[in-house]
Amino acid sequence: MWMLENAFLIPLIPALSFAVILFFGKRVIGSGRVHLIGITAVSLIWVLSLVAAFQWTQRVEHPSSDAIAQISVDDHGDDHGDDHGDDHGDDHGDDHGDDHGDDHGDDHGDDHGDDHGKAAMHSESGHGGGHGSALISPVVTSYSKWWSNGGVDFAIGTHVDGLTVLLLVVVASISLLVHIYSTEYVKGDRRYVHYYAFLSLFTAAMLFFVMAQNIVQLIVGWELVGVCSFGLIGHWWEEKPNTDAALKAFLTNRVGDIGLLVGMIVLWGTFGTFSIDAINTAISASPGTQHFALLVAACCLMAAVASKSGQFPLHTWLPDAMAGPTPVSALIHAATMVVAGVYMIARLYPVFYDGFSIGTSSINLMAFIGGFTALMGAGLAFAQWDIKKVLAYSTVSQLGYMVMALGVGAWTAAIFHLFTHAFFKACLFLGAGSVSHAAHHTFDMRKMGGLKKFMPHTYWTFVIATLALSGIFPFAGFWSKDEILLGAKVGQQSGYPLMLIFGCAVAFMTAAYMTRVVWYTFHGEYRGHGHPHESPKVMTVPLWILAGMALVGGAFNLPGPVLKPFGLEGLAHRVQTYAEPSVYLSGLGLSHPDPSLSMALIGLGLALSGIIVTYLYFWRNMGPKGLTERNKYAKAGYTFLENKYYLDYLYNDIIVASIKKPIANSANWFNQNVLDKAVNTAGESARDSGRWIYKWIDQGAIDGSVNAAARGADTSGEGLRTIQSGKVQNYGQLLFGAAAVLAIVFVIVI
Amino acid sequence: MEATGFDAWVLTLAVFLPLVGALIMMVVPKAYELEVKLIGLGSSLAALAVGIYILFQFDYGSSSELQFVVDKGWIDIINSRYIIGLDGLSLPLLLLSLLVVPLCLVYSWNHVPSPGNPKAFFILLLILSTGMNGSFISQDMILFFVFFEIVLLPMYFLIGVWGGEERRYASLKFFLYTLFGSALMIISFLALFFLSKDAAGNPLQTFDMRLLTDAAGSGIVKTTQVWIFAGLFIGFGIKVPMFPFHTWLPDAHTQAPTVGSVILAAVLLKLGTYGFIRIAIPFLPEAAVAWAPWIGLLAVIGIIYGALGCLAQKDMKRLIAFSSVAHMGFVMLGIATLTDFGLNAAVFGMVAHGLITGMLFFVAGSIKERYHTLEISRLGGLLKSVPRMGWILGFATMASLGLPGLAGFWGEFPAILSAYNPGAGLSEELFRTYMVIAAIGTVLAAGYLLWLYQRTAFGEPTEEFADHAIPDVSRNEWIAWVPFLIGIVLFGVWPNLIFNLTDGVVSSITANVEAVVAGR
Amino acid sequence: MEALLAFTRPPLDWHALAPELTLLAVGTILTMVDIIWDEKSKQVMPTLAGVGLLAVLVPIMTLALDGTDRAMFDGAYVVDDFALVMKALFIIIGYVIVLMSVDYIRDGDYYENEYYTLMLTSLLGMLMMASSRDLISVFVALELLSIPAYMMAAWRKGGRRSNEAGLKYYLMGVFASAVMLYGMSLIYGLTGSTSFSGIASELALDDSATALSILGVLFVLIGFAFKVSAVPFHNWAPDTYEGAPTPVTAFLAVASKAAGMVALIQLVFVAFDNHEVIQPFFWLIAALTMTIGNLIALRQTNIVRLLAYSGIAQGGFMLVPFAVAGQASERALQAIVVYLIIYAFMNLGAFSVVLAVSRKTRSGELESFGGLFQYAPGLAVAMTIFLAALAGIPPAGGWFAKFGLFRALLDAGGAWAATLGVVVAINTVIAFAYYARVLGQMWFQPIHEGDERPVKLTSALGSALVIALVATMAFGILPGLVGHFGEVAVLSTLGF
């Protein structure tokens, strides 16, 4: 398990490549070739992360021997979890096997882990903790003292478990593809070197964040990725809009960071430790004991999540962030950085689970924010003409989906969706990039159309990704979305009906607006100018790879029943098995809903209807105008036309009328004029109040009083000069007068 | 434990070598300009070398004890002695001030601002450094007071002679403010001298800081303590500067020559906070507890207020100056919590602010030198016209807004953190409120700094400078700046460098406070 | 006839009188020399005077080494350590003033010989003042030091300003001394004794002060408050200082103020010990003097006049410890003496710089200092140090003097003392405001009338400057030197 204990190497490599590129990029290597360093570094960590992932699976598959002793202890917890729902014997047993593996491990692991951890702290010996806990705890933490302050030790190290390696793989893969893709996309850019330097830095920061051993590291990584995003959004800083967008992104995130800081501090104050492992263990050991503190912390952290993962109401920076280069949008603002919030929730899940009492409630802040964001994002996606904006809002919506999933207790589903979404959304963005690359760097869909025949690769990959996003069987999105809906339906102790409705609506709308995009971009007549052309291999190959993942990504967490016919039940729920930190979650009594065919069909149906309706709508509108006459024959009733008419009607008066016009537009209006304005005016008003205070309070009152005192002294000096009349007899009078007065006063007083 | 042999001399050397250099320079005629400069640089470098020697000789195991102690008679008649010593609290600050001065000399080697006269300029800088170094190592209140005051005149002349248009007003304001503060300060010192008693209850009648720290204000009734603390509070608070005593700072900074601002920001302001930690709190723990809520309040007001002030500025240098008010607010918040956590954060904040804001002022000065203006609206596109400087500015900006991994963050974050659990039975609710406000302050900080950066560095250069060929960072500037940049990164990545040093001292201080509060 | 024969000369301790006698001899020699070769003697006069003054230091030293307190005329005239310290101070001041005067008097072709003779006479009065422990001797000493000073003030016979200065100084002086005498008469009437010790014991008898005693004490104190130009008895000072020849101004501002202080010390700490009037009176006077002196100084444009007001304010600082004479007599006395000594040197230094500069610019206006730093950096730095000392900024000497004040106040403790302390603190700030105007002229301003000619520093003036500079810095860096004298004074006066 070497890789797991020395995972710290993984962020180190891109960090080095960043330094190399920045300092030797121009001089030594030559601007044109810096990408080589970046790509080498990233492919290296890609390999490493795969190794890590493999070793992790080994680790889960073969729990260490001394652990078996504990089985009996955990059985109850498990059976309890599995009680409700129809039982599939093998599945059951299978679960058992795994759960034993994890569960008994944790009881042990924590103590040991901690002991060793402490030992490591005291002896300050590098990975003592790691080695110690590696044997038995599913979570591999290895850390050493970073700095200590007032008796509080701050560790730096890695916290590797299923979730970590999953994110490792995602980040490394997509970063690698983006690196390759960019070599063509930003070729000959004015700041090629800086571009790659920042890509490396971002990768390093993101990995650092993912592997954070304690919440302080979480904060550090969180901020660092934020800065990289700032630098890359403002990559073309000559144009003011870009820098505005960059500032907006950074400042909005800073607002969330208030929540982050405060929330983390509350956690620290409550549990007296920074270690994620310790905090989670503490909560799952005795749930509910710290409920209020956790509620506060969770609320604060939600603000952070909202800002980083573009949740309502702090999402407005994300669409603007599209000002950055498209590959950056794919990497940072679709696949990795923006899911940092989701990741943090998952990472500190006990906090939220307990704080929002997800287990018992049937609605809670996180679920609602997530659901609402999903709905709103989807609605907004309709109103956009800029293809990247559509994708951005779609990202907002999907992130909302994930947050909602976490809010309803469907941990695995959320992470699984995070996993799949990363690939197909990256694919979509890169596709969009490829399109604009072809169509003279425009992102306006009204200037596109009919690109299908010019750029088939882009088209097909885009379609695949679209299907995946829409959740069409058997594409990746289908499986993950299905699990989320299922989770919303079943919930923990009670279902989340509202979330289920939101989920379904979003499923439908997603399919609809994505079809719209596909339509406007690739079908119909080319409305732009010049001759679009397919992008070169270096761009299309990554597209295909991602498309492939979008196609098969679902396989990583197939439900048991699906595999049963093939006798592959052993491969069921891999993500759940490997990624889910049952160490922490089991203590919370988190249960998994059993797969249900009906739910899957409903989800699929919604998606399909969305696509069909949209397709027909456009198909119909583009036909010869004779069709409108046929409308009149509706009553005469050709079933086929009726159907069409029915659909048409449906679309026009229900979908379009209900979604596009009121909801989407009003949502858009609200978004632009209220939320966005609010964000901007917040800045403005701060600036104005600053001016006011400076003018009136600082320069006026405070400084004024100081200067006034000085002036007062000066003028009184001037006044006093009059007693110096120059007439000697006045002097005498003053002298004797003073003498007399003093005499009288003293005689009276004393 | 008095130092012996050479060790007994190192601190004295570190303090007075620059002064010796200055005296030699005085007698060398102006005509030999180069020689004069070399003597100045040499003496300051010699002092720095001594500092490095100290760095190696320092016993980090017992960083909480005074080391290199010298205790010689000075003014027997008032029982004030020449006591100097160095512990983990003084070491970083001493080194900072030892480092800054030679860098400033290098920076202004060929760029002594008008009206020129490098000889006088260098001499004043050296005298200044003597005063600063001395303040950080003196363990006798009168000695401290003398060094504390020595820095005034040189800075007054630096601002007044080599400053901007409003220089006379600014320099005088700076001087009078500080003079007032120090007058009240000396009153408080004397009150301590007469009132504090030792454990046995008989009067100490000493200025020896070590004894007074042990006495911890015993024998002084609380109300009196509060009054004495008030004197110290004003004396140090003006220097920090704390709201509402801050108004001298923007003027002084704006008008001062570049190195003047750098030294002001990097070292002089620290004298105030250092005084709080070294003198005010340990000597008068009870009063400190009584004052802490108010200090905290003023600190957070300063944070928000300074930030808002920054947003209002049109002049780059003035903006940076106001940001100092905000940053020192964080430092004071850390101090106000009276936890060793907070005090450590405060010390770290001092060093970090010294490096970062010093760096910012350097850049501002160089920009002024090239563009002859610091009006934000007239600047722009620095990244295009002077890319390297633009990057350095961006770097310093990021550090200043508290980006993790750079020094600034470790001053801010622990300070905020410490407010969650204030020490010495201070009201948690109150300080947690402060914590949240301070956290909001970080947003504003990001706001004004990025706003500054956007308007100065991003975009295209303004027309008036578009066609000028403006030189990028020069050799001397590199020499002067690189140490700052390295320091910012180094402390950001490895904060323990400082926390390790200060922790011992600070925890003994807070333990003392806790004990006293518990005891009475 | 019998009575005449019955007269027996009181025992004279010649050694004790040696300093006075030497000074007298020097004065006489000067006069003789002047009478014998009048014109030719001009060259040697200053030298003679200076050497003579230094000669006076010899007996003072021997007495100091001998160390026994000597009293004569049944305690009316005492030579103790305090007296010796003060005498030494007066002599040194006198010497420095001679150095300052040489070129001034010579260039202005005034009567030289008489000038020095008169100055020595005035110094003689001061020496007496230091030893007087009796109303009569104090009075005589006072007049002996004042009357020549009147004439010196009016020394520039042709100059109307000088005449006016003389007139004002004279009229106010004699008026004040008349008031003082009236007070003395009342005191005498109450106590029936003229010796301080007698007065003290008598006043101590009646527990609460009678109106008469209050009146008496008050008038006597006022007489000397005038001498130290305390507000509101100060008006003469600015005019006289401005009008009088600058060396004379220095003499008045330093020497005669010191003499007044010496008298006050004896009166307050011995004669009127713990009288009810003392503390409130001095609290008020000190506060007024500091504040008003400083405030008016803010508006001055003439450097000498500015220094005059600064001198008034400094006098106010010196008066502060009297306000706590009761509670902290020891530290108070110490503070006054220390302040007196340091003040003497820093003020003399400032005046010598003014002399040096005005020799070139021929003007006493503040502007004449413009850009001094650029063409005479040495002078500028020296002036900076003296002003810093006056403002009380370490390491220049003044800080220790101010420190002494605070020390005395804090030692006394209590609200009134603390309040006065704050007043002092504020006044230090105001004071720097106008010292800074001089500094600003020297450092920040362009050269006055663009004339860059360097300032020619004559040897005499230069040495005066050096003495003052060395003393000021020494007292600042090693205050122990001066502090010691303070303790000596305490010991002998209060018998601690």
Next chain:
Amino acid sequence: MLLNQFLILGAVLFCIGVYGVLARKNAVMVLMSIELMLNAVNINMVVFGVQHEVVSGQVFALFIIAVAAAEVGVGLAIVLLLYRNQTSIDVEDFDLMKG
């Protein structure tokens, strides 16, 4: 003996003197008034001396008389000087320096 009468006489004389000093414009008259004050003091001294039956009072008086003579001498000299320079001995006229 009638102590108080003498004291009152002294006081009255003193007050007259003060008035003269503060009110009369002619410098010579001012000098005279000062003499008046001094003599008031002399009366006090002598009377008190008699009352206490010690001689020091008279001695003091003698000293005062002597010193007063010297003072007046100087005073007249100054007045003469003034008269020579600006042909006026009105003390009101001498206010070159003020403020």
